[in-house]
Amino acid sequence: MQFSTGPSYTPMDREYSEPQNAAPRLEKPIIPINELGITVVEKDPVTGGNIIQNVDAAIRQGTSKIQLVFNQPSYNAIGGRPKAYGKEVREGLRELARANNVTIEGVEMPTSSITNLSGFDPQRFNISDEKRHKDLQEVKDAIKFIADVSGGGGVDVWSQEFTRNIVDASWNQKGKWAGQFEAYETEDKFATEYLVDKRTGHVMQEIRHSSDIFEPVFKKAGKEHWGEDMKGNKILIKAGDWVDVDGKWIDPFNNEELLYRVPEWDPTNKKFKSERVPWDRIVERTKDFNELAKERSVVMEPLDPAEYAFRLNFENKWMQARGHSLFYTTQYEEELRRREALKKALEYYGKVEKAIPPEEQWKMLREDPAMHGMFIPPEYKKPTEIIRQNLDQIQHRLKHVHEASAASDAQADEIRRTMDEVVSLKKYAKDKAVESYAEAGLSAFDETRNNRRVERPIHVGPEIGWPTGYGGHPDEFIELIKESRKKMTERLQKERGISSDEAKSFADQHLKGCFDTSHLGMWLQHFKKEHPQESEEQRLGRFKGWYMEMVAKMQKEGVIGSVQAVDSATSAHGHLPAGQGIFPVVEAVDYLKSHGFTGFVVSEGHEEEQFGRGRILLQTWRAFGADIADSYFAATPGGSRWSDVAETYFGHVNPPPYVVGEYRPTDDWVFWSGVPLE
Numbered sequence: 001m002q003f004s005t006g007p008s009y010t011p012m013d014r015e016y017s018e019p020q021n022a023a024p025r026l027e028k029p030i031i032p033i034n035e036l037g038i039t040v041v042e043k044d045p046v047t048g049g050n051i052i053q054n055v056d057a058a059i060r061q062g063t064s065k066i067q068l069v070f071n072q073p074s075y076n077a078i079g080g081r082p083k084a085y086g087k088e089v090r091e092g093l094r095e096l097a098r099a100n101n102v103t104i105e106g107v108e109m110p111t112s113s114i115t116n117l118s119g120f121d122p123q124r125f126n127i128s129d130e131k132r133h134k135d136l137q138e139v140k141d142a143i144k145f146i147a148d149v150s151g152g153g154g155v156d157v158w159s160q161e162f163t164r165n166i167v168d169a170s171w172n173q174k175g176k177w178a179g180q181f182e183a184y185e186t187e188d189k190f191a192t193e194y195l196v197d198k199r200t201g202h203v204m205q206e207i208r209h210s211s212d213i214f215e216p217v218f219k220k221a222g223k224e225h226w227g228e229d230m231k232g233n234k235i236l237i238k239a240g241d242w243v244d245v246d247g248k249w250i251d252p253f254n255n256e257e258l259l260y261r262v263p264e265w266d267p268t269n270k271k272f273k274s275e276r277v278p279w280d281r282i283v284e285r286t287k288d289f290n291e292l293a294k295e296r297s298v299v300m301e302p303l304d305p306a307e308y309a310f311r312l313n314f315e316n317k318w319m320q321a322r323g324h325s326l327f328y329t330t331q332y333e334e335e336l337r338r339r340e341a342l343k344k345a346l347e348y349y350g351k352v353e354k355a356i357p358p359e360e361q362w363k364m365l366r367e368d369p370a371m372h373g374m375f376i377p378p379e380y381k382k383p384t385e386i387i388r389q390n391l392d393q394i395q396h397r398l399k400h401v402h403e404a405s406a407a408s409d410a411q412a413d414e415i416r417r418t419m420d421e422v423v424s425l426k427k428y429a430k431d432k433a434v435e436s437y438a439e440a441g442l443s444a445f446d447e448t449r450n451n452r453r454v455e456r457p458i459h460v461g462p463e464i465g466w467p468t469g470y471g472g473h474p475d476e477f478i479e480l481i482k483e484s485r486k487k488m489t490e491r492l493q494k495e496r497g498i499s500s501d502e503a504k505s506f507a508d509q510h511l512k513g514c515f516d517t518s519h520l521g522m523w524l525q526h527f528k529k530e531h532p533q534e535s536e537e538q539r540l541g542r543f544k545g546w547y548m549e550m551v552a553k554m555q556k557e558g559v560i561g562s563v564q565a566v567d568s569a570t571s572a573h574g575h576l577p578a579g580q581g582i583f584p585v586v587e588a589v590d591y592l593k594s595h596g597f598t599g600f601v602v603s604e605g606h607e608e609e610q611f612g613r614g615r616i617l618l619q620t621w622r623a624f625g626a627d628i629a630d631s632y633f634a635a636t637p638g639g640s641r642w643s644d645v646a647e648t649y650f651g652h653v654n655p656p657p658y659v660v661g662e663y664r665p666t667d668d669w670v671f672w673s674g675v676p677l678e
Helices: 051-061 087-099 129-150 279-295 305-328 332-355 358-364 383-421 425-450 474-496 500-510 517-526 536-557 585-594 606-611 615-623
Strands: 036-041 065-069 103-108 153-158 192-197 203-208 213-216 225-228 234-237 274-277 422-424 458-463 513-516 560-565 600-603
Touching: 036 051, 036 103, 036 615, 051 065, 051 087, 065 600, 087 103, 087 129, 103 129, 103 600, 129 153, 129 425, 129 458, 153 513, 153 560, 192 305, 192 425, 203 305, 213 305, 274 279, 279 305, 305 383, 305 422, 332 358, 332 383, 383 422, 422 425, 425 458, 425 474, 425 500, 458 474, 458 500, 458 560, 474 500, 474 513, 474 536, 513 517, 517 536, 517 560, 517 585, 536 585, 560 585, 600 615, 606 615
Parallel strands: 036 065, 036 600, 065 103, 103 153, 153 458, 458 513, 513 560, 560 600
Antiparallel strands: 192 203, 192 422, 213 274, 225 234
């Protein structure tokens, strides 16, 4: 059987049936056979085959394009990944591919250990710069590896940059598909926001939407009017603004002025009033706070609701610490003045007592005020004794003020510093991810320029991830790549002296993502019904519309560098060959190809290999309408397709790979390789 992209006849061909005039083909295959590849693992978990054996086996199946998949975790000291393949192995892979006219298109990093470049560690649940640098180094090693074995190609990282909610994601708040997705039915009530300390990368606090925050009820302006601020400047005070006891406007961005807010007194319960602030009000107040900051020209990054909630919570703690300090220091200066006065009095009465004869000193005795009281007989002491006693008491009180007040001020400063250093996880982790992908893009740029074996550009980028993490939605996929390109462009201009236009072109060339069609299909499990009576078929139909819109959007933004064509029979993550599931995989790839996509397409549908070796490739050929040579067959209308002959007598599904009984040759006379002598 000869595989090709169209009919082929040679002078030696002869027909076994009467030649017929083939009807004209109405449409071409979506992708020719020689442009459809497969993924190949470096170490086969079933056979134990090594990377060369697995590549050789894939070539014998008929593939002409391969994406290698590193499946050994990065924390394994031995067993795989670029560090395990030396000069001879790399040369062997290079020669094996060249001899068979096969292209190794790229590599995928191990999903068991490298799931992002933000440094997010899902086990420890923190952002670790150590992990980020280790993962980034693994990616750089993979860039050098693909340069050596294939002279170019792509390196992709399964993108789960950090955990985030679905219900309140920015892309789920606007546009045609707003509010169509949720992680689970009550996510809006029980979703969790995370905050991270930039100094350590540790998750500082989690804030649940179902948890309320309480704050004191402060005096506010009842209506809009002109008044004064705390500095005496004329200002328009709006209804709801904080005011002090004299009605002066309090600046919400001035920490010290916040101490002049006046809490409302509850005379019935003999306590200050407090109020509950639920999540929806936090969201509303965050928006108002950011707008006020912009209006007042305050230099600060806009807060998100989680940061505002944290600020509100810690502001109460800061006020408490500062309040303690103020309480202890109320009489501090007065005590210092009394102490100085008593020291002078001690010096004076000390001289007087020395000048008076001992027998006359009883005249100097004074009643000790500390012992004065009902039912207590008076006690008389010398003035110096009473003064020293008072000095000791003052010294004790000052010591208490020094310790308690200073500690409260230090605590207040630490709280304020923490408020400045803690940011939402999604902000911090995204910045780290952008920084890392830009760095990886620079490595791809350098390797493309400097490695003599490179014949085509190397690109690196995220593989669209699962819905559970940032990087799994097409809008996040686009945002991550475009912001990384922007960062890389800036660094190329600053560090390499490259012009703006040229730097942008290089960034576009070396930073591209991998579109996994099955990962996009997983959003079906989070796609809400339009109404309770909607059937699953109708829901799936609407979802396919969204699916194709997202494909069109990613193609328009120019962020896709490669495609893993994978299907699934349900909304769960699957690895079926294209056409064996429920998603429009073929239509998606067809759209990309017809709109200028030039990257490689590989099948990752290895899940059906248990039903017949080679289905990862053969079923992909079938789904994409690949055609074959017609030399030994009567012409069929429109020409022969792979689907016309697939799984016929020469290639049944799951043929037995062994023989038994008398048909099995004896082991008595065989070479060490297992080949019999005859």
